[in-house]
Amino acid sequence: MPADRPESAASRPLRIAINGYGRIGRCVLRALAESPRHRRALSVVAINEPADLASMAYLTRFDSTHGIFPGEVREIDGGLEIAGQAIPVSHAREPADGPWRRLDFDLLLECSGAFATRASLQAFLDAGCPRVLVSHPGRSAADVDCTIVHGFNDADLRAGQRIVSAASCTTNAAVPVLDLLERRLGVDGAFLTTLHSVMNDQPMIDGYHHADLRRTRSAMQSIVPVSTGLAQGIERMLPGLAGRVQAKAVRVPILNVSAIDLAVNLRRDTSPEALNAIFSEAARARPDLIACTGQPHASVDFNHDPHSVIVDLGQTRVNQGRFANLLIWFDNEWGFAHRMLDVAQAWAGRFQAAAPAPESASLSSSLSSGV
Template identity: 55%
Template structure:
């Protein structure tokens, strides 16, 4: 069965979501019939065809002035600021993929429901009043047919939560600190410029390592309530355009060693989390994971254990492509709950 999908916001994640539908095998069930983006259709078409990070779109892309044309599919391109005016009812939209990043609250999401969409899925962490926050492969069993507003978490929660869940079950995590080493994002200037809220983000993204605020520890608390209050998190942006790294430090109750930690994670990567969690012992650099669709890849060569109870891990993740694929996994699983 094919479901009608609309994308609201056509930035980095919106573009990756559309590409992944055609490249990763979701097209049979998820048909994009509309996208809402304030930019003009020439720009939308151009940014669909060409992408510095992910390369050219693999099939022909064109437009007729109102519709984006991809591989025989016609996708209506809208440019509407007010969600109340979007034609989701007349287009019979089953699901809005909310990729604008401009809001995360239930009331704003509800405007898309009032416009006729059956459901909405956030591409970012949302407020606690949404129906569920889902990390695919960890808690997607919580999806229900009668839910209307769901969040797919973040690229970082999708990477770290399965890892923490595995290690907590085996070793009992007492506390932890995470540092996300993240590629530059489009809220940063190429050269120094003004920023509305954060003075650090006025600085050139291509010339500095820049600390920014993060709520990853709150995401861990929400998704793994048994670990609530046990984590602190840091986040720095680095001058690369894609692929990020989670540096994870854990204090565990059960004495362990690097081989045991790696064995726990490798077995899961080859078994129940295959395709979602990866494990490697090759000498990698970040670029090797560009367009890797997995949520995270444990670098076993970097695992360290100090004193039997202090663990250090490094996990790679493609913060664009990996997360876009997880968002679509959630969308497909949710829609099929009908």
């Protein structure tokens, strides 16, 4: 490292850009603002979002699910000032039109969900992004260099990887539970039913909204069965369970917080008490990721909860020794936003140690150029 370089790549905060400032993009920024641990290590230095600046500022400040932003938000020339930090904003719809080559940053968080193939994600690299962390599993395992469930397989991260997935909210919830069951008791088969809060691919009232006719129905009036790739996502992370996992999903008319009803055939006898002891032990070992509760909760109690999974100990059931049923909760927005930041920080530990950050224009010059 040159002696006259004022700040080493390994010592400075990881400089991240956000592409797509919707539910996950805004939650990522807010989670960073509210988490001292992440705030010390990460910094948002650019946002790309097709929406207008006034709407972005308003929706940052006021959020129906997570409340009023805990800091000042205002529009400035060429961007937003959030909690005292000036962040340049661009409005490109395609990767090639973004300002990436003019920015000094280490990692793009692709939070729009609109780019799911290797070719579409490669377009960000071709446009000047050094690396891309994706907020979904990708269309297939081949579309990303690696899929990470934080706390499970962070060791698979490599400095030379360019496209990494942070999996999905459901995968981050299910994998730690199934991994524990497989290691401690063995899993012959599992069926997962996700009860997921509404999403923006559903209409408020019936309309011509989706090729899946169920998704043309009002999100706020019905429980709506939808397709899910959860089983494939689990098998990607736990290949030893290949062919032994099935899943289905239904959307339920609430704004946030989801649950998974897990039915599992185990290879060894157990009891509700023994199962709960396994998860309570895991929660003590990883209190940042796993929680347990014996209280009579409803879903709203887990809004703004940063854990990947909360095991509802009062809902654990066992039939004939080896057929178990579990209920696990997760905040599909807030928990996953924290996992995006965790994976970004873990990945930075690899590539920042391996090489200096790329030289490019400063943040101040980006603002002055109206990026």
